[in-house]
Amino acid sequence: MNLVYRVTPKQRLIIVEDALKQMEAFAQHWWSDREAGGVMMGRHLLDSHDIVVDEISTPQYTDRRSRFNFFRSRKHEQVARQRWLQEHNTSAYLGLWHTHPERDPTPSGVDRNDWQQAVACDTYEGDRLFFPIVGTHCIRVWTLSRRGALRELKLENTNAQK
Template identity: 75%
Template sequence: MRLVYRVTPSQRLIIVEHALRQMQAFAQRRWWHCEAGGILLGRHLLDSHDVVVDEVSTPQSSDRRSRLSFFRSSTHEYIARQRWLEQGHTSAYLGLWHTHPELDPTPSSIDRRDWEQAVSGDTFEGDRLFFPIIGTRSIRIWTLSRRGTFRELKLEKKIDKEENHGPH
């Protein structure tokens, strides 16, 4: 399955099954599960404005994790640089993801500050970064542009594996 979100009238965010499963594996479904997170890696498609999340970094031993907080270590930046080199400079940093121990997650003020710091301080292609939060029932995704436009993305469609829609 892949998830497709509408970003602008001409741009979609597509999350492939592998990346989706990587994030969902850390959903906080039990009271003792700690928050988890990482970075989104993927590509900006050349023949469209679409962005594809192919994989995510997963929690590292150097991260600080508790039931209600997650602090990403610099190891994730190293992972992103390695992928960029391994994939011939085509793997792009697309944003940050993490979990919340709630059914339908909402960003905290700490999340918002973290996202603002990422957009203003990180090096990335394009106009915006993406910020999924994995809840126990749903995944919600926000985007923040370089101009400061912040909004939640709406799920446009789920594409099952069996459907073939040509190359994306």
């Protein structure tokens, strides 16, 4: 099942089942599980204004991972760029995802700084990026616009989460 989040009254963020399952596979259910993350790629739908996350990058061997920290290496950018080229310039960079060892995850100061850096420095379509955090029992998503407005998105299909 897809997860659907409300971005604006006319726009939704849709995380498709395959991408969702990949993110959930890295949820930190055990003390030995380390934080994981990557980039999200997908499409801006022209007919509905919706944004669809079709796929994600998964942890790379060059990442630094521990129980409470994750440092995303440049390898994720290479994965996203390669996918963009393979898809004939139609697979868009949509944001960054990562895990937290919390039932109901909340962003840390490091997370917020990372997101601000991504919005200010990364190349992307539209006026915002998306930032899911995968917890042990739910996935919460924030968006940050180029204007600096950070807010959490509301999940529309609540039966889709654990």
